[in-house]
Amino acid sequence: MSGKHTTRKQDYSKWYNELVQRADLAEHSDVRGCMIIKPYGFAIWERMKEVLDQKFKETGHSNAYFPLFIPKSYLSKEASHVEGFAKECAVVTHYRLKNADDGSGVVVDPKAKLEEELIVRPTSETIIWNSYRNWIQSYRDLPILINQWANVVRWEMRTRLFLRTAEFLWQEGHTAHATDQEAREETARMLEVYADFAEQYMAMPVVKGRKTESERFAGAEDTLCIEALMQDGKALQAGTSHFLGQNFAKAFDVKFADKDGKLEHVWATSWGVSTRLMGALIMSHSDDEGLVLPPLLAPIQVVGIPIYRSAEDLEKISEKFDLLRVAFKKKGISFKYDDDDNRRPGWKFSEYETKGVPIRLAMGPRDLENGNIEVARRDTKTKEIISFDGVEEFIERLLKEIQSNLFDKADNFRKEKTSEAPDFESFKKLVNKGGFVSAHWDGTEATENKIKEETQATIRCIPLDQKKETGVCVYSGAPSKGKVLFAKAY
Numbered sequence: 001m002s003g004k005h006t007t008r009k010q011d012y013s014k015w016y017n018e019l020v021q022r023a024d025l026a027e028h029s030d031v032r033g034c035m036i037i038k039p040y041g042f043a044i045w046e047r048m049k050e051v052l053d054q055k056f057k058e059t060g061h062s063n064a065y066f067p068l069f070i071p072k073s074y075l076s077k078e079a080s081h082v083e084g085f086a087k088e089c090a091v092v093t094h095y096r097l098k099n100a101d102d103g104s105g106v107v108v109d110p111k112a113k114l115e116e117e118l119i120v121r122p123t124s125e126t127i128i129w130n131s132y133r134n135w136i137q138s139y140r141d142l143p144i145l146i147n148q149w150a151n152v153v154r155w156e157m158r159t160r161l162f163l164r165t166a167e168f169l170w171q172e173g174h175t176a177h178a179t180d181q182e183a184r185e186e187t188a189r190m191l192e193v194y195a196d197f198a199e200q201y202m203a204m205p206v207v208k209g210r211k212t213e214s215e216r217f218a219g220a221e222d223t224l225c226i227e228a229l230m231q232d233g234k235a236l237q238a239g240t241s242h243f244l245g246q247n248f249a250k251a252f253d254v255k256f257a258d259k260d261g262k263l264e265h266v267w268a269t270s271w272g273v274s275t276r277l278m279g280a281l282i283m284s285h286s287d288d289e290g291l292v293l294p295p296l297l298a299p300i301q302v303v304g305i306p307i308y309r310s311a312e313d314l315e316k317i318s319e320k321f322d323l324l325r326v327a328f329k330k331k332g333i334s335f336k337y338d339d340d341d342n343r344r345p346g347w348k349f350s351e352y353e354t355k356g357v358p359i360r361l362a363m364g365p366r367d368l369e370n371g372n373i374e375v376a377r378r379d380t381k382t383k384e385i386i387s388f389d390g391v392e393e394f395i396e397r398l399l400k401e402i403q404s405n406l407f408d409k410a411d412n413f414r415k416e417k418t419s420e421a422p423d424f425e426s427f428k429k430l431v432n433k434g435g436f437v438s439a440h441w442d443g444t445e446a447t448e449n450k451i452k453e454e455t456q457a458t459i460r461c462i463p464l465d466q467k468k469e470t471g472v473c474v475y476s477g478a479p480s481k482g483k484v485l486f487a488k489a490y
Contacts, residue, residue: 007288012232013160019282020161023291023355026278033159033166037275040355043299045169045275049149051201051296052171052273055193061145061173066127068151069118074126077251081125084218088154090120090166120153125219125244125270128174129252136176136266138257143186144176162279163236163490170274176266178256180245183267184222187243190271191224194239202277203294203406204228204284205414206238207436207485209461214445217270221245227460227485229414230283233434235460235487238280241271279490284410285379291356292378294406295399301334302395303357307345307364314339317363320373320388324361327392333399353378358402359395379405420483427474427486431457436487440480442473451475457486 005022006014020026025041028034037045053063069092075082096112099105121127128146135141149171156166173190177183191208198206206226216223220242228238249255249265258264285292295301304324306317321337328335336357338348345362352360360376367373373391376383379402386394417435421427430437432455441447441459451474452458462484471480 005288008231015288016279016283017161019286019290025282025291026161028161031166033156035159035161035165035167037169040299041278044281044293044297045278047297047299048197048201048277049171052193052197053147053149055197056147056171056173059145059189059193061147061175063148064146065148065150066124066131068121070121070124070127072117072119074130075119077126078219078248080247081219081251085122085154088122088156090153090155092118092120121150122152122154123270123272124148124150124152124172125174125248126252129248129254129268132176132266133252133254136254136256139178139259142176142178142256142266143182145173145186146175147171147173160279162275162282164276168275170272172272173270175269176249176254177269178258178264178267180267183245183269184243186269187222187224187241187271190269191226191239191241194241194271194273195226198226198228198238198280199407201294201296202281202284203296203403203410204238204280205407205411207461207463208465209463209485211240211461212445212448212459212484214448215459217242219244219247220270221247224464225461227436227487228280228284229417229436229487230280230490231413232283233417233488235436235489236276236280236283237460237489238277239271239273242269244268244270285406286356289381290354292406293356293358295358295403298356298358299334300336300352300355300357301399302328302336302359302361303348303352304335304337304361304363305345305348305352306337306339307362309365313365313368316368317365320363320368321361324391328395331392331396333395349376359398361391361395377402379409421474424475428455431455431486431488434488436460436485438483438485439474440469440471440482441484442476442478442480444476444478447473447476447478451486456488458489460485460487460489 006018008015024038026035026037029036094108094112096109097106098109100107151169153167156164159165175186195206195208198204206228211223222243224241226239228236246265248268254266255263304321308314325335358378362374371388372385373388374385419430421430421437421439468482473480
């Protein structure tokens with residue numbers, strides 16, 4: 001944990017990459033573009049998964065699992081869908097290897113060519129809707145509310161741990177409904193689930209919005225999203241929820257008989273978040289010393305470190321920490337007591353600071369004698385000596401305070417970095433400074449593309465709470481029906 005590290009100000013990208021590895025979250029694998037998520041990083045992802053899974057079940061969804069491989073012909077059935085993913089697909093062409101005749105190793109057996117190539121799933125709409133065709137005959141079979149936790153592959157040449165990798169973990173919800181209205185309500189409901197998770201658990205404020213037509217999910221009629229702002233002023237799309245209309249139902253001929261016996265195509269949604277949330281979590285709160293985790297997602301919420309000179313000191317201090325362990329367990333607080341005598345206390349302090357543990361407790365012989373304990377909080381880097389009596393209640397309150405403080409800090413940053421641009425010159429200056437820029441847009445894809453070409457800023461979303469306000473486009477000067485949110489983004 002020692003040595004000099006790149007700061008955010010020196011090189012934000014390098015700081016991020018170093019931090020992911022210093023905090024023991026993940027590392028690059030020998031497979032280009034893929035990552036190894038290490039136990040501590042996976043523990044954070046498991047906590048995210050646990051919370052989200054409960055939220056999905058509370059809204060009536062069930063988990064299922066669908067195949068990793070998708071027949072190529074399935075992707076051909078929905079034109080805009082295949083166009084959106086064609087350049088990112090990994091393709092399986094053979095099913096067997098054999099030893100090379102010259103003994104040099106294994107080679108693909110040319111006799112084992114598949115009759116139809118299989119696509120490693122970039123997303124599962126096609127194979128799931130092929131299954132739904134067999135599951136749905138009547139309105140009594142609806143709605144179908146399915147989620148799956150899985151891995152997907154989208155071939156990426158330029159990768160970054162958690163933020164953009166060729167293979168990543170995610171959840172994808174796929175629902176089928178009898179009416180347009182019911183599907184739209186589902187789309188909006190799941191966006192709220194994502195926004196609540198981001199703000200209440202990740203302590204990360206988000207803007208709820210609608211994607212422009214050019215930024216929609218391939219095959220969707222409408223895409224809702226949550227957008228977050230990272231500390232370098234770049235935006236990150238943290239979750240999406242799609243209204244698919246009847247596009248996939250028509251492509252796979254999924255119909256149901258309504259109450260009058262009339263055959264209708266089913267209405268659909270899909271929605272998902274991925275391990276990209278790990279990147280968002282890191283960049284929302286962490287500092288130059290290491291990771292900063294909100295207590296509700298921290299694998300270790302409190303760590304206890306003994307400081308001692310003798311075995312007798314250690315025994316007495318350990319007894320005190322054992323009392324805390326029992327008390328914390330009753331309160332549902334995750335606690336680790338680190339009495340490893342191979343590491344000095346200073347090394348441990350640095351390690352748990354790097355790993356973002358919200359609260360560190362330390363006790364030495366003098367603390368023991370005075371009935372005190374030292375409490376250090378990771379978010380503010382402050383520490384205080386408090387009485388050992390009542391420490392459980394103090395820690396419980398402090399964890400809530402840290403969670404709230406992290407959100408408030410991130411929210412204030414977002415507000416400070418959100419501005420309005422009345423003209424294009426102002427727009428360019430604000431975009432270069434980083435942050436969200438609110439500006440009028442004429443609603444055309446041509447203007448959207450021109451702004452992106454000249455500034456690298458994209459329309460992150462049309463905020464759902466945006467008031468309708470006529471004006472003139474910041475770029476073209478043409479009439480505008482309202483403002484949208486621009487930013488450079490990951």
